[in-house]
Amino acid sequence: MPATATRDSRSILVSKEKPSYGATEQRLGDGRSDLMPEVTKMKALACRECRKEYPTEALHVCELCFGPLEVKYNYDDIKGRISRDSIQNGPKSLWRYKELLPVASRPTIGLHAGMTPLVHAKNLGAFLGLDELYIKNDCVNHPTLSFKDRVVAVALTRARELGYETAACASTGNLANSVAAHAAQAGMQCYVFIPSDLEAAKVLGNLIFRPKVVEIEGNYDDVNRLCSEIAGERRWAFVNVNIRPYYAEGSKTLAFEVVEQLGWHAPDQVVVPMASGSLLTKIWKGLHELHTVGILQNVQTKVNGAQAEGCSPIATAFKHGRDFFQPVKPNTIAKSLAIGNPADGYYALKTAAESGGSMESVTDDEVREGIKLLARTEGIFAETAGGVTIGVLQKLVKQGAIRKQDVTVAYVTGNGLKTQEAVVDSVGRPFRIPPSLVKFEQMFGQQGAA
Ligand SMILES: *Cc1c(COP(=O)(O)O)cnc(C)c1O
Numbered sequence: 103m104p105a106t107a108t109r110d111s112r113s114i115l116v117s118k119e120k121p122s123y124g125a126t127e128q129r130l131g132d133g134r135s136d137l138m139p140e141v142t143k144m145k146a147l148a149c150r151e152c153r154k155e156y157p158t159e160a161l162h163v164c165e166l167c168f169g170p171l172e173v174k175y176n177y178d179d180i181k182g183r184i185s186r187d188s189i190q191n192g193p194k195s196l197w198r199y200k201e202l203l204p205v206a207s208r209p210t211i212g213l214h215a216g217m218t219p220l221v222h223a224k225n226l227g228a229f230l231g232l233d234e235l236y237i238k239n240d241c242v243n244h245p246t247l248s249f250k251d252r253v254v255a256v257a258l259t260r261a262r263e264l265g266y267e268t269a270a271c272a273s274t275g276n277l278a279n280s281v282a283a284h285a286a287q288a289g290m291q292c293y294v295f296i297p298s299d300l301e302a303a304k305v306l307g308n309l310i311f312r313p314k315v316v317e318i319e320g321n322y323d324d325v326n327r328l329c330s331e332i333a334g335e336r337r338w339a340f341v342n343v344n345i346r347p348y349y350a351e352g353s354k355t356l357a358f359e360v361v362e363q364l365g366w367h368a369p370d371q372v373v374v375p376m377a378s379g380s381l382l383t384k385i386w387k388g389l390h391e392l393h394t395v396g397i398l399q400n401v402q403t404k405v406n407g408a409q410a411e412g413c414s415p416i417a418t419a420f421k422h423g424r425d426f427f428q429p430v431k432p433n434t435i436a437k438s439l440a441i442g443n444p445a446d447g448y449y450a451l452k453t454a455a456e457s458g459g460s461m462e463s464v465t466d467d468e469v470r471e472g473i474k475l476l477a478r479t480e481g482i483f484a485e486t487a488g489g490v491t492i493g494v495l496q497k498l499v500k501q502g503a504i505r506k507q508d509v510t511v512a513y514v515t516g517n518g519l520k521t522q523e524a525v526v527d528s529v530g531r532p533f534r535i536p537p538s539l540v541k542f543e544q545m546f547g548q549q550g551a552a
Contacts, residue, residue: 142179144204147171147347150449158204160264160339162346170445171347173204181395186366189358189397196252196355202391203355204348205259211288212255214244216355220363220511225479226492230499234509236369237476238360240516241484246283246307247517248276248438248485249356249381254284254341256352261339267291268338272329274322274377274438275304276516281341282311293338295325300437303520321432323443342378350446353381357388360511361398368392368401370508371459373495375487375515376407376416377439379450385513386453404459406503407450408494410436410486411463416447420461425451435466435524436486438516460503464493470528472496473518483518491515 146155151169162171184201192198196216197209219239227235240249254277258269268291271281278294285292292313296305297320308315318325326343333343341349361368368389374382386405392398409417412434419427427447432440444450454461464472472492477483484492495512498504518525535541 142176143201144206145174145176148174158206160261160266160344162344173347173351175202175391177391177394184395184397186362186397189362196255196352196359199355199358202358202388202395203256204351205256206263209255209259210262211258211284212251215251215255216243217359218243220360221480221482223480223512226476229475229479230496231506232499232504232508232510233506236360236364236509236511237480237482238356238511238513239482240356241482241488241514241518245287246276246279247520248280249353249513249515250276250280251284252355253277253349253352254280257341257345257349258284258288258290258339260348261341261345262288262290264339264345266337266339268293268336270294270329270332270336270338270340271342272322272326272340273342274440275300275520276438277342278315279304279307279520282308282313282315285313286311295329297321297325297437297440301521301523303522304437307520322441323429326441326443346445350380350384353384354388354391356381356513357385358392361389361392364509364511366398367509368398368403369511370402371404371406371498371504371510373406373408373491373498373504373510373512375439375491375513376409376444376447376450376461377441377487378444379407379416379446381513381515382407383446383449383453386457403457404503405454405457406459406494406498407454407461408490409461409463410434410439410469410490411465412436413440413442414463415442416444416450417461417463419447420451420454425455427451434469434486435521436469436490437521438485438487439490460498460501462494462497462501464490464497468493470525473525474529476514477518482514484514485516485518485521486524487516488514488518489524 144158148155149164149169150172152167180201189198194217195214221237223235223237243251269281269285270293271277272295278296294313295316298317333340339345389401393401413432415427415430429443432442469486469489472489476492491512
């Protein structure tokens with residue numbers, strides 16, 4: 103495949119994109135028409151450091167100071183177009199929050215992502231001593247059973263708008279699964295890049311969708327570095343590299359949904375697993391956006407970050423009171439969170455501190471215990487990242503950082519069937535008997551040994 107110069111492709115994009123910014127009729131997912139010109143929604147991409155603004159194209163770093171770019175919106179315009187009612191009348195997916203998502207036209211990819219259950223976890227709450235514990239259960243997200251279905255729905259819808267035909271990503275596992283599935287459905291070419299030590303179900307969960315799966319002999323940080331280089335050569339939509347500003351916005355829907363599901367209240371505490379740290383920062387951004395557009399009265403949510411001890415650059419920095427982190431070489435069963443040099447680590451530290459929240463890390467044994475505790479109390483089988491969240495939740499309760507009456511939301515972001523290796527040796531074995539009633543009674547009868 104020929105390498106395309108990014109400069110050229112960018113100028114093509116600008117001309118291609120213009121028509122969609124006119125005052126053309128837009129149709130929402132539920133069939134209502136919306137005659138407002140979309141140009142008013144997204145204002146620009148802005149550098150998070152020096153605030154320099156760029157057009158809303160496939161750009162991700164500031165050319166002045168190399169800071170990351172972020173989508174900036176015209177909240178005054180959005181305010182007039184969004185309300186609790188308009189959201190509740192929207193589609194039963196994350197697209198009900200379309201006004202606060204960075205897409206210009208009608209969503210085309212990932213139409214069923216989001217709106218996962220918020221479970222009042224009374225059993226786990228009683229065990230931990232919490233009256234109002236909720237699990238946001240993204241183990242059952244559509245179509246690939248993790249939170250990544252949110253960010254991919256937004257990133258690839260935007261990538262399509264920008265004229266891309268090939269989807270790609272650097273992944274710790276779940277992202278690759280989601281990009282591969284969405285690309286298959288959308289008829290896009292697809293390349294996914296993963297470290298070579300992933301769980302079997304996450305590898306198979308790519309191959310089944312027939313993308314080009316490229317295993318890199320190295321860890322995620324090696325994968326990511328290579329993908330940045332490839333992104334400079336090929337005109338591909340790397341969802342978490344050149345499309346990253348749009349991708350990251352999809353995470354806000356985990357804040358929006360929780361607020362709506364709590365009856366339009368912000369939680370007192372959230373516990374969020376961190377890989378790059380992006381999800382944590384966007385939950386905070388989402389909560390404040392709801393306040394800015396007048397949907398939420400006030401936000402006093404404490405945002406707490408969770409990592410595995412074997413890869414805890416952000417949590418370790420936080421516990422040492424630093425606002426910068428030291429990159430590490432990951433060594434943990436929580437592979438989906440194993441990013442040693444987290445792109446949003448610095449902003450995650452700032453967010454937790456600003457919100458009055460905290461950060462903690464747990465050992466691999468505590469990750470396993472967390473998975474099993476959630477399963478036996480709430481009937482939810484989470485992957486290792488979920489074990490990290492539950493383990494850290496338990497620690498924060500013990501430390502008194504989360505109190506009995508706090509409305510607390512623990513984000514459980516991926517499905518346990520994808521990381522069976524983590525617990526297969528610690529869940530026991532089935533009882534095994536011949537097909538005989540006598541044998542059954544011997545094992546499970548009144549005087550039996552069961
Ligand atoms: C990717 C991922 C996260 C968080 O990722 P960030 O890079 O911090 O946004 C959390 N849980 C699971 C299961 C993931 O796959």
